[in-house]
Amino acid sequence: MNDARNWEAFSKIVEVMSFVDAVGDLDPEEIEERAHTLCELPPDPKHSMGVEEVIFWAGVATGMDVSRQAQEAVIDPGTADKLLVYSSLFAHSTKNAVVDLALQQMEISE
Numbered sequence: 662m663n664d665a666r667n668w669e670a671f672s673k674i675v676e677v678m679s680f681v682d683a684v685g686d687l688d689p690e691e692i693e694e695r696a697h698t699l700c701e702l703p704p705d706p707k708h709s710m711g712v713e714e715v716i717f718w719a720g721v722a723t724g725m726d727v728s729r730q731a732q733e734a735v736i737d738p739g740t741a742d743k744l745l746v747y748s749s750l751f752a753h754s755t756k757n758a759v760v761d762l763a764l765q766q767m768e769i770s771e
Contacts, residue, residue, distance in 0.1 A: 670714035671759045673699070677721065678752050724748060 677699050684692060703709045731741035 670711045670717075671762070673714065674717045675756060675759055677717075678756060681752075720751075 680695055680699060687695070727736065727741070727744055730736045731738070731744075736744075
């Protein structure tokens with residue numbers, strides 16, 4: 662985890678997760694602006710995005726598709742609730758993992 666690119670990817674992941682947590686408190690213009698900023702690709706994504714970030718964004722895209730399908734009643738409410746619980750657990754675990762990695766890195770560099 663010494664690679665700065667990996668830390669940038671994980672910080673972007675935490676930034677998106679924080680945005681999702683706060684989305685209920687934002688007005689539509691703020692949501693659109695922040696979502697646009699968060700979803701900008703780096704200049705050369707093929708060489709600057711790590712596998713962690715690619716996997717995360719694939720998860721975001723899947724979550725958005727599931728959300729759309731739930732809103733259109735393609736997915737029943739029970740299934741949508743199960744997926745929401747799973748995604749909440751995943752989000753919590755990911756945040757904890759990033760914090761743990763940062764603390765470990767700080768201990769190593771001291």
